[in-house]
Amino acid sequence: MKDEIINRVANSKLITIDLEDYYPEGQRVLFDIKDWLFDGFVLREKDFRRQALEFDWSQYQDSYIALTCSSDAIIPGWAYMLLSIHLEPFAKKVVIGDLETLESSIYQDILNQLDITEFKDKPVIIKGCSKKPVPQNAYIMLANKLKPYVKSIMYGEACSSVPLYKNK
Secondary structure, eight states: OOOOOOOHHHHSOOEEEOGGGGOOOSOEEEEEGGGGSBTTTBOOHHHHHHHHHHSOGGGGTTOEEEEEOOSSOOOOHHHHHHHHHHHTTTOSEEEESOHHHHHHHHHHHHHHHOOOGGGTTSEEEEOOOOSSOOOHHHHHHHHHHHTTTOSEEEEEETTEEEEEEEOO
16 A cells, blocks of 8 residues: 655645735836926926826826836926826825836835734745736845744745745
8 A cells, every 4th residue: 555645735834925915906107207308308397397287197096106207317306296296196106216116115015014923933935936026125025024023934835945044
């Protein structure tokens, strides 16, 4: 008679955290203000303010927005602030930067609110592969948040994880 196959992973106390499970739905938009500049390079305050007032911001309802300027123009801080004020009634979040910066900021908010008490003194594996654009910064933020509380942190899949930290 052959030995019964035992699934040690299923029987372990190992807790898997998949950051993809926390990925919030909503359109991500890279809003480039270059087209609002004179010759794509000069910000004329009066024209810029007029465009901001006349623009239909409602199209960004429940979206996440990254404000950027793809030209080498020097953009004063108030310009981004003005756009964020117009976006505030509609967008879920507005940042200055690229889409990676936006995703990192979204995950920072999520992880700051994450209750990790259920992971206290437990071995944790942070799942590595995801189909959604989970930023690398999110993995670092999660590992640093978990470290003071958990028994151990591993990365990857339960069958082939990389040990990162063990509380002694």
